[in-house]
Amino acid sequence: MARIYKDGDADLSVIRGKVVAVLGYGIQGRAWALNMRDSGVKVIVGVRPGKSFDLARQEGFEVYPVGDAVRRADIIAVLLPDMVQPSVWGSEIAPGLRRGMTVVFAHGFNIRFGLIRPPSDVDVVLIAPKAPGKAVRDEFVRGWGVPALVAVHQDFTGSALKTALAIAKANGFTRVGVIETTFAEETETDLIGEQNVLVGGLLQLLRYGFEVMVELGYQPEVAYFEAINEAKLIMDLIWERGLTGMLLGVSETARYGGLTVGPYVINEDVKRRMKEAAEKVRSGEFAKEWIAEYQRGAPRLRELLEQVSNSQVERVGEFLRQLMRSK
Ligand SMILES: NC(=O)c1ccc[n+]([C@@H]2O[C@H](COP(=O)([O-])OP(=O)(O)OC[C@H]3O[C@@H](n4cnc5c(N)ncnc54)[C@H](O)[C@@H]3O)[C@@H](O)[C@H]2O)c1
Numbered sequence: 273m274a275r276i277y278k279d280g281d282a283d284l285s286v287i288r289g290k291v292v293a294v295l296g297y298g299i300q301g302r303a304w305a306l307n308m309r310d311s312g313v314k315v316i317v318g319v320r321p322g323k324s325f326d327l328a329r330q331e332g333f334e335v336y337p338v339g340d341a342v343r344r345a346d347i348i349a350v351l352l353p354d355m356v357q358p359s360v361w362g363s364e365i366a367p368g369l370r371r372g373m374t375v376v377f378a379h380g381f382n383i384r385f386g387l388i389r390p391p392s393d394v395d396v397v398l399i400a401p402k403a404p405g406k407a408v409r410d411e412f413v414r415g416w417g418v419p420a421l422v423a424v425h426q427d428f429t430g431s432a433l434k435t436a437l438a439i440a441k442a443n444g445f446t447r448v449g450v451i452e453t454t455f456a457e458e459t460e461t462d463l464i465g466e467q468n469v470l471v472g473g474l475l476q477l478l479r480y481g482f483e484v485m486v487e488l489g490y491q492p493e494v495a496y497f498e499a500i501n502e503a504k505l506i507m508d509l510i511w512e513r514g515l516t517g518m519l520l521g522v523s524e525t526a527r528y529g530g531l532t533v534g535p536y537v538i539n540e541d542v543k544r545r546m547k548e549a550a551e552k553v554r555s556g557e558f559a560k561e562w563i564a565e566y567q568r569g570a571p572r573l574r575e576l577l578e579q580v581s582n583s584q585v586e587r588v589g590e591f592l593r594q595l596m597r598s599k
């Protein structure tokens with residue numbers, strides 16, 4: 273049984289009086305900085321000059337270049353893009369680290385694949401939210417939170433877990449539940465999950481679902497409502513009531529059709545390829561490929577993103593989302 277920490281297991285006083293530097297003010301960084309400040313934690317931001325720097329200032333934070341923020345902090349949360357972290361670590365983070373500091377990651381990628389090797393006299397922990405940054409902030413503002421994982425890679429002070437749980441509490445994660453894991457388990461499951469299901473599998477399923485109807489001559493607007501917009505509402509049912517609850521919340525016709533046709537469309541062959549993709553994560557092959565792509569300037573990523581953003585489904589979706597938002 274997984275070990276799961278809740279609010280009562282975490283003590284905010286562990287980080288009171290300490291300075292937490294959030295490095296990066298992007299998708300996660302902004303959410304963490306705002307959440308922790310709202311929880312009474314002393315937060316500063318470390319980021320390069322530019323839009324994020326200006327936004328963090330506008331939103332009332334003391335903002336510094338990364339190296340200066342590290343030097344002023346007791347705890348640093350490394351919320352820079354994964355591919356940027358190793359070089360910034362070498363040039364700006366490592367030189368400012370002091371004995372007994374805590375380094376918090378939100379994803380274990382660079383530790384798991386050996387791209388960052390912290391000195392032995394700091395604590396190294398992981399607090400990985402199982403949610404996109406927008407939800408990390410929105411749920412906190414709503415008075416609740418999102419689930420997260422916690423892991424300790426290095427416990428120099430003997431209180432690494434306590435510090436990690438305090439950071440989790442300040443973000444609202446312990447209100448929901450924080451599961452104990454390892455950097456390896458978090459990194460591998462996060463990559464496998466986002467590729468096979470959350471980002472990759474889901475996107476492709478929705479695109480094909482839409483395209484099949486359009487290619488059969490149905491109206492694109494009808495196909496969008498059917499294959500994409502309603503997918504959110506069905507997912508809400510699963511989120512609230514589980515798989516069986518969703519099945520009981522749709523018609524008997526949908527229940528029978530879904531249970532018989534689903535496994536025909538998403539078949540064992542798909543499962544086999546999901547396992548192949550998972551193996552590429554576990555062996556490090558995916559990490560190697562992504563690092564090489566990033567070092568070339570990410571041309572393939574840009575091209576694939578452009579293909580999605582220029583597709584018909586996006587034009588239809590934009591029109592319908594606008595329509596649904598206005599009376
Ligand atoms: N995006 C998510 O919802 C999400 C969810 C869970 C975990 N994570 C993890 O959180 C971490 C941060 O990811 P993100 O998606 O929030 O990143 P992001 O791309 O949104 O963050 C970019 C931030 O880093 C700054 N930055 C980029 N290069 C820099 C440099 N050289 N020097 C200083 N600042 C620089 C940018 O100005 C910006 O503020 C990653 O480890 C990621 O895996 C992200």
Ligand SMILES: CC(C)(O)[C@@H](O)C(=O)O
Pocket residue numbers: 402403404405462466470471
């Ligand atoms: C939000 C996700 C997909 O769960 C996260 O893992 C990420 O990398 O952005």
Ligand SMILES: [Mg+2]
Pocket residue numbers: 379462463466
């Ligand atoms: Mg991820």
Ligand SMILES: [Mg+2]
Pocket residue numbers: 401402403462466
């Ligand atoms: Mg994730």
